[in-house]
Amino acid sequence: MAGNNRTAWNVRSSNVAKRAHNPIRQIVDKLKVDPQAQKSFISLSVGDPTVFGNFNVDQTANDAVTKQLNTFKHNGYSPAHGTVEARDAIARKFSVPEAPINANDIILTNGCSGALEICFSVLCNPGQNILLPRPGFSLYRSLAEVKEVEGRYYNLVPEKNWQVDLEQMESLIDNNTAAILVNNPSNPCGSVYPREHLEAILAVAAKHHVPIIADEIYCDLVFKGNTFYSMASLTQDVPILSVGGLAKKWLVPGWRIGWILIQDRHDVFNKEIREGLLNLSQVILGPNSVVQGALDDILHNTPQSFYDETIKQLEHNTNLSLEAVSKIDGLKPVTPQGAMYMMVGIDLEKFKDIESDVDFSSKLVAEENVLCLPGECFDYPNFIRIVITPPAGALTEAYERIAQFCARHRK
Ligand SMILES: Cc1ncc(COP(=O)(O)O)c(C=O)c1O
Structure with a gap:
C-alpha cells in the first residue's frame, strides 16, 4: 500500500x-x-x-400534478430511467408510423440537459470527436470539454437561414467521429430546417455511418409557413438519439423533465448502447416522480x-x-x-x-x-x-x- x-x-x-x-x-x-x-x-x-x-403553464399540467400529488403514490423512488407509465406516455406522444417507438425506447432524464449528458457519455470516449453546430447552444461545448471529447464545429450559414454547410461538415468526419449533433429548431438561431435539408444531413451521416444526437427540445415551436420534422421520421438507416423535454413546448423548464428517444430501425445501437444508456441513467436517479405521474395528462390532454x-x-x-x-x-x-x-x-x-x-x-x-x-x-x-x-x-x-x-x- x-x-x-x-x-x-x-x-x-x-x-x-x-x-x-x-x-x-x-x-x-x-x-x-x-x-x-x-x-x-x-x-x-x-x-x-x-x-x-x-x-x-397550461392549467391541465398544473391540475395533473396536483392530482398526482394528492394520490400519495409518487413519493418514493421511481425506476431510474422512468416509470413504465411515464415512458409509455412519451412513446405514444412521439411514435409515428415511419419511426415507431415504445416504452422500452425511452429514458427519462433530468431535463433535456440530463438527456444530452447521457447521450454524450454513451457515444463518446475521451479522445474521440463530436460534430457540433456553430453557432450552437453552449452546453454542447461544455459537455465535450468535461468528457475530454473534441468538439468539431460545423458552420451554419446565416444567409441560408442557418442551414448547415454540408461540405464543410462532411470534411470534419474521420474514424474518430462519435456522433453528429443537430439542433432543430435551433437555439440560438431560431431556424427550422425544411425536410430536404434534414434529409441531406442524414445522407452525410448515413454515408459515413455516424449516429446522430437530435436535440429537438424546441419541437413544434415553429412559425407559419414552416414545419417541424423529427429527424427520426426521415430515415430508416441512421440511428438517432432524440432528446427533448417539457421545458419549452410545455413552458415548465423548472420541472426538470427530459427524455431520450432511442430511434433505431435496424438495431444498430444494439444491446451495448441500450445497456449503456440504462447504466448511465442509473448513476443518478431520474426526474421527480410526481411530474412523471402527471406526464400522461400533460402530454395527451393539454388543449391545442x-x-x-x-x-x-x-x-x-x-x-x-x-x-x-x-x-x-x-x-x-x-x-x-x-x-x-x-x-x-x-x-x-x-x-x-x-x-x-x-x-x-x-x-x-x-x-x-x-x-x-x-x-x-x-x-x-x-x-x-x-x-x-x-x-x-x-x-x-x-x-x-x-x-x-x-x-x-x-x-
Ligand atoms: C438547444 C437546447 N437544448 C437543451 C436545453 C436544455 O433544456 P433543459 O432545461 O430541459 O435542461 C436548452 C435550454 O435552453 C436548449 O436551448
Whole structure:
C-alpha cells in the first residue's frame, strides 16, 4: 500500500472540475448590470420563457400534478430511467408510423440537459470527436470539454437561414467521429430546417455511418409557413438519439423533465448502447416522480389552444422584433422561423467605438440597462442573440433603447 506523508491540508479541485465551465456565465458575469441605473432593467438574455409571466403553464399540467400529488403514490423512488407509465406516455406522444417507438425506447432524464449528458457519455470516449453546430447552444461545448471529447464545429450559414454547410461538415468526419449533433429548431438561431435539408444531413451521416444526437427540445415551436420534422421520421438507416423535454413546448423548464428517444430501425445501437444508456441513467436517479405521474395528462390532454397561443405570441414578438431591429442602422436581424430567439448581426464598421459583440453587449447594458448575450457565448462573434419571449411592451422599450444606443455610437 502506498504511504501517506501529508502533513498539512492541501485539497485541490479535480481535473474534471477544472475543465467544467459554462461559457455563458463566464462572459455574462463580466457584463456589469448597474443596480443604481435610472432605467429599468430589461433582460433579452434568458432562455426561460416563464420569467416575465406572459408565457404560462397550461392549467391541465398544473391540475395533473396536483392530482398526482394528492394520490400519495409518487413519493418514493421511481425506476431510474422512468416509470413504465411515464415512458409509455412519451412513446405514444412521439411514435409515428415511419419511426415507431415504445416504452422500452425511452429514458427519462433530468431535463433535456440530463438527456444530452447521457447521450454524450454513451457515444463518446475521451479522445474521440463530436460534430457540433456553430453557432450552437453552449452546453454542447461544455459537455465535450468535461468528457475530454473534441468538439468539431460545423458552420451554419446565416444567409441560408442557418442551414448547415454540408461540405464543410462532411470534411470534419474521420474514424474518430462519435456522433453528429443537430439542433432543430435551433437555439440560438431560431431556424427550422425544411425536410430536404434534414434529409441531406442524414445522407452525410448515413454515408459515413455516424449516429446522430437530435436535440429537438424546441419541437413544434415553429412559425407559419414552416414545419417541424423529427429527424427520426426521415430515415430508416441512421440511428438517432432524440432528446427533448417539457421545458419549452410545455413552458415548465423548472420541472426538470427530459427524455431520450432511442430511434433505431435496424438495431444498430444494439444491446451495448441500450445497456449503456440504462447504466448511465442509473448513476443518478431520474426526474421527480410526481411530474412523471402527471406526464400522461400533460402530454395527451393539454388543449391545442395552449400550443396555438404560445406560437401566436412568439410569432407576434418575432414580427415586432424584426420590424424594430431592421430599422436600426448597423444591425441586421436574421429572420427566425421558430424557437424563441433571434440572431442579429452587428456591422462593426458602422460604429466608432464598438470593438466586438462582447463590447456591444457590455456597453449596452452599462448605458441602457438592456442585456443581450453576445454571439461569443455561442462561438459566433459579431452577432448578438435576442430572446423574444419578454412581453411586447418590454421588447418595444428595449428596441427603442438599442436604437438610441446605436445612434450614439455610430460613426
Ligand atoms: C438547444 C437546447 N437544448 C437543451 C436545453 C436544455 O433544456 P433543459 O432545461 O430541459 O435542461 C436548452 C435550454 O435552453 C436548449 O436551448
